[in-house]
Amino acid sequence: MKNLSRRQFGKAVAATSALVTANLPEFAFAQTQPSPTLRQFPPGFVWGCATAAYQIEGAAAEDGRKPSLWDVFAHTPGKIANGDTGDVADDSYHLYKEDTRLLKDLGAHAYRMSISWSRIFPDGRGQPNAAGLDHYKRVLDELLANGIAPYVTLFHWDLPAALPGGWQSRDTSLAFGDYAAYVARELNGRVQHFITTNEFSCFTDLGYQNGQFAPGLKLPAAQVNQVRHHGILAHGLGVQAIRANAPNAQVGLAENIKIYAPVIEDSANIEAARRATREENAPFLTTLLEGKYPDSYLEREGANAPHVEPGDMKAIGSRLDFVGLNVYTPVYARADGSPRGYALEDYPASYPRMASPWIYLGPESIYWAVRNVCDIWSPPAVYITENGTSADDKLTPQGRIDDVDRVMYLRNHLTHLQRAAAEGYPIKGYFLWSLLDNFEWADGYSKRFGIHYVDYKTQKRTPKLSAEWYRQVIRQNAVV
Numbered sequence: 001m002k003n004l005s006r007r008q009f010g011k012a013v014a015a016t017s018a019l020v021t022a023n024l025p026e027f028a029f030a031q032t033q034p035s036p037t038l039r040q041f042p043p044g045f046v047w048g049c050a051t052a053a054y055q056i057e058g059a060a061a062e063d064g065r066k067p068s069l070w071d072v073f074a075h076t077p078g079k080i081a082n083g084d085t086g087d088v089a090d091d092s093y094h095l096y097k098e099d100t101r102l103l104k105d106l107g108a109h110a111y112r113m114s115i116s117w118s119r120i121f122p123d124g125r126g127q128p129n130a131a132g133l134d135h136y137k138r139v140l141d142e143l144l145a146n147g148i149a150p151y152v153t154l155f156h157w158d159l160p161a162a163l164p165g166g167w168q169s170r171d172t173s174l175a176f177g178d179y180a181a182y183v184a185r186e187l188n189g190r191v192q193h194f195i196t197t198n199e200f201s202c203f204t205d206l207g208y209q210n211g212q213f214a215p216g217l218k219l220p221a222a223q224v225n226q227v228r229h230h231g232i233l234a235h236g237l238g239v240q241a242i243r244a245n246a247p248n249a250q251v252g253l254a255e256n257i258k259i260y261a262p263v264i265e266d267s268a269n270i271e272a273a274r275r276a277t278r279e280e281n282a283p284f285l286t287t288l289l290e291g292k293y294p295d296s297y298l299e300r301e302g303a304n305a306p307h308v309e310p311g312d313m314k315a316i317g318s319r320l321d322f323v324g325l326n327v328y329t330p331v332y333a334r335a336d337g338s339p340r341g342y343a344l345e346d347y348p349a350s351y352p353r354m355a356s357p358w359i360y361l362g363p364e365s366i367y368w369a370v371r372n373v374c375d376i377w378s379p380p381a382v383y384i385t386e387n388g389t390s391a392d393d394k395l396t397p398q399g400r401i402d403d404v405d406r407v408m409y410l411r412n413h414l415t416h417l418q419r420a421a422a423e424g425y426p427i428k429g430y431f432l433w434s435l436l437d438n439f440e441w442a443d444g445y446s447k448r449f450g451i452h453y454v455d456y457k458t459q460k461r462t463p464k465l466s467a468e469w470y471r472q473v474i475r476q477n478a479v480v
């Protein structure tokens with residue numbers, strides 16, 4: 001072998017595999033069609049992009065909108081990098097036609113967007129604001145006229161600031177149910193897919209436990225568990241409200257489950273990753289999909305466990321049409337012979353990360369997210385409702401952004417997602433985060449996640465290399 005050049009080695013391998021193929025029995029061909037090297041997705045697979053209202057819209061005080069917790073938080077000195085706010089963001093409130101054009105140019109089938117609750121109910125409840133609703137009707141009509149299916153998230157963290165106590169109050173969950181009922185009724189027909197909430201842990205734990213996100217509180221465990229309970233209760237009441245008011249729509253959620261990949265793909269470690277998935281997501285997805293808090297979670301929390309009222313668990317366990325998974329990064333799980341059956345690995349200092357330090361590069365996470373969720377709970381359908389990465393994008397003198405690191409990240413994730421599809425898991429679609437650079441929460445505008453570059457001074461959008469790459473993925477329905 002030493003004496004062969006690399007090229008000769010390649011030829012030798014090809015010749016051997018041709019020989020092997022020639023000797024394969026008939027059924028083996030049937031099993032491997034279409035060729036796995038094409039990395040093809042199933043027919044009808046939905047390709048889209050995702051955004052969220054506060055991150056792109058701007059127009060913070062327009063047409064009757066009142067502040068959300070994020071407006072208040074962003075205007076509190078020291079909370080957001082560089083003192084950035086979402087006041088203007090991408091000005092998508094006014095530029096939505098241009099943004100629809102970007103989707104159209106990609107050939108996208110779908111767009112995951114969110115509705116700003118305080119545009120619809122400026123005070124969180126009570127009198128609806130017709131101007132706010134009309135805006136979304138125009139946005140949806142523009143998408144539909146361009147053949148793009150809207151997947152609408154009702155709550156992507158921008159809670160109306162006027163609601164007393166925020167998520168500490170059970171009334172907020174009830175207000176969400178009313179808001180969901182109203183929006184579902186008004187948008188019924190235009191929207192076939194509703195997503196109740198986005199990422200429980202981000203608006204509960206990060207907002208009320210470690211204070212990194214709005215409203216920036218650091219509460220003790222019992223109160224945090226109650227906030228979490230109000231979050232999942234809101235989701236459940238939202239599902240019921242949507243079903244009652246838009247009976248033909250599909251209902252799901254978008255959740256950033258903690259994703260566990262086995263350290264080695266053998267049966268013991270696969271089982272460990274599965275157990276970790278169920279256990280570590282206990283207060284959120286596990287409870288929603290099982291309709292009860294797992295006993296181990298209640299035992300662990302003891303006196304800090306949430307207070308649950310009659311009827312809560314029935315709402316929380318409402319049947320879902322799909323589970324949406326937001327996928328960015330994995331944690332590695334290992335079988336360790338302990339009673340709970342798993343140990344979690346720390347990342348070595350040398351573990352590669354993307355531009356946001358919280359994104360540890362682990363493309364197999366997308367496969368294990370889908371597989372673990374399906375193996376444990378068998379949901380009827382799964383979407384990837386977010387996947388993407390920040391990158392230190394630079395404009396070349398010619399005006400190009402060659403974000404090869406983002407393309408690498410995305411391509412490798414899609415390769416692993418294709419594996420899940422090829423193995424028959426019910427994965428129906430993929431939403432890339434994000435259509436365009438935007439307000440990245442506490443990181444402000446310092447982290448760019450878009451496949452379109454935004455010049456925040458001029459609001460000019462420029463497709464990055466990753467946009468061209470995604471266009472080809474969509475056209476071929478395959479990893480390219």
Ligand code: FCB
Binds near residue numbers: 386
């Ligand atoms: C997710 C959020 C989304 C965006 C990405 C990078 O946690 O849902 O709004 O900020 O991270």
